[in-house]
Amino acid sequence: MRRAILFMPPILVASAFAAALAVAAQRDAGHEHHAASRALPAALAQARVATAKYATSLDAARADGYRIITRMIPDMGFHFMNPKVTGFDVTRPPILVYEKRAGTWQLGALEWVFTSKPTRPPLAGARYGSFAAACHYADGTFVAAVSQSACPATAPGTGAAFGFWHPDLVTLHVWLWYPNPSGLYASMNPLVRPFNHG
Numbered sequence: 001m002r003r004a005i006l007f008m009p010p011i012l013v014a015s016a017f018a019a020a021l022a023v024a025a026q027r028d029a030g031h032e033h034h035a036a037s038r039a040l041p042a043a044l045a046q047a048r049v050a051t052a053k054y055a056t057s058l059d060a061a062r063a064d065g066y067r068i069i070t071r072m073i074p075d076m077g078f079h080f081m082n083p084k085v086t087g088f089d090v091t092r093p094p095i096l097v098y099e100k101r102a103g104t105w106q107l108g109a110l111e112w113v114f115t116s117k118p119t120r121p122p123l124a125g126a127r128y129g130s131f132a133a134a135c136h137y138a139d140g141t142f143v144a145a146v147s148q149s150a151c152p153a154t155a156p157g158t159g160a161a162f163g164f165w166h167p168d169l170v171t172l173h174v175w176l177w178y179p180n181p182s183g184l185y186a187s188m189n190p191l192v193r194p195f196n197h198g
Contacts, residue, residue: 148165
């Protein structure tokens, strides 16, 4: 009995191998995407638990070292920063973004800043905004300036003490405590417009 020997031209072998690799890569990418889709809700849950004490208590944030760095930025909020918090830790945002109305403060978003866009998103699907180089003052006044030497000694119009200067920044907002139809990571939020006048 003669056995049939199957012969496949090299091009077909290479094509079959490439197709197998593509399927494997797609399967791995699917696993990574699935893992990322599970990781984001878990990370947001951690952030929510960690920042719950600040949700309606600016006093709690201040007690933990957060200080005003901007007054109300329309469609965004008042920014409070803790200078002791550095790096990315989803449970320890360096900046809390608050909405204010009639003396009541509501936490809207958490924010992290970077000097350049992260090579790997710290949170799945992260989208970024920007904040131009600026001088910040003790009362939340800020003015654009290309260098610290260009910062006025006190805040124009208010005379508040100088706080710090920063270069151009990449920002990451996470609207964890207020819904945002523009998306979890959008810089602006049309739903906070009623708070624009504080």
